Amino acid sequence: MTPLLSVENLSWRKVTKTGLFQKPSVFELQPVNFELQPGETMAIVGENGSGKSILAKLLVGAEIPTQGDIYLNGEKLAPDNIRERCLKIRMIFQHSQGSLNPAITLGSLLDEPLKLNTTLDSKERKEKIEQTLTMVGMLPDHAHYYRHMLSEGQRQRAALARALILNPQVLVADEPFAALDPSVRSQTVNLLLKLQNDLGLGFVFISHNLGIVRHISDRVLVMREGRVVESGKTNDIFTWPKTEYSQKIVSAYQTLTTKK
Structure with a gap:
């Protein structure tokens, strides 16, 4: 069976000058490899600065890899063809408040990518x-709403609608629930699981919340300092972590849940 998404030896390197008499700062994402099947969720976990968000940006085309390839349904995606990438792999941003333009209605926000990327007429x-x-649990009338007229949960659903409007095959979400309160977070998680089941979406999920990771993911990549230190099925990672770093973060999660 051909994977929905395949990543082969994907790497990235950035050199940043920090000062006149200081050595440049270098961050390297070591070669990453994984496969994602239709309807499958892969979580990426690790501490800040581990390379999780860089990997997400590489997948959606916001950054160009130093080397490596990305395949969708067995077809190689050209690294410099951002338009093709954006049609098929869409991003859900962490802060929906900042990612929604306050000056235009939700309908206009959703209409723009359709104008640019489809041949649909205004009625369609x-x-x-x-x-x-x-589909995301909002009303058609919400198309006339501005950002400030939407609740926290509605803004996150609006961000999800924008990600889905072009019928992507893969969604990449970088901490999509971090700013939500627990009740709204639970509703949004259930909505994503339903959409994934209905549409057969592949889902790449980046999070520090290991409770949600364990609940929704099929497999986990554990990253540290730009390297994948461990990968495997979610239950295996949480039950029998192999590396010292994986054991550390799983142990911290288990300690937290035990205290509750």
Whole structure:
């Protein structure tokens, strides 16, 4: 079976000058390899600065890899063809408040990518927007709302609608639940699981919340200082972590849940 998404030896390197008499700062993402099947969720975990967000940006085309390849349904994605990448692999941002333009309505926000990337006429675009809003648990009338008129949970659903509007095959989410309160977070998690089941989406999920990781992911990549230190099925990682670093973060999670 051909994987939905394949990543082969994907790496990235950035040199940053920090001062006139200081050595440049270098960050390297060591070669990353993984496969994602339709309807599967892969979580990426690790401390700040481990390379999780860089990997997410490489997947959606926000950064260009130093080397390595990305395949979708067995077809290689050209690293410099950002438009093709954005159509098929979409991002859900961490802070929906900052990612939604306050000066335009939600309908206009969703209409723009349809204008730029499809041949739909205005009536068809309106229907598509209404269908997508309904899909994420909002009302068609929400198309007329501005950002400040939406609740916290509705803003996150709006961000999800924007990610889904072009019918992607893979969603990449970088800490999508971090800013949500527990009740809204639970609703959003359940919504994502339902959409994944209905649409057969592949889901790459970056999070520090190991409780959610354990609940929704099929497999886990553990990253540290730009390297994948361990990968495997979620239950295996949480039950029999092999590396010292994986054991440390799993132990911290288990201690926290025991205290509760």
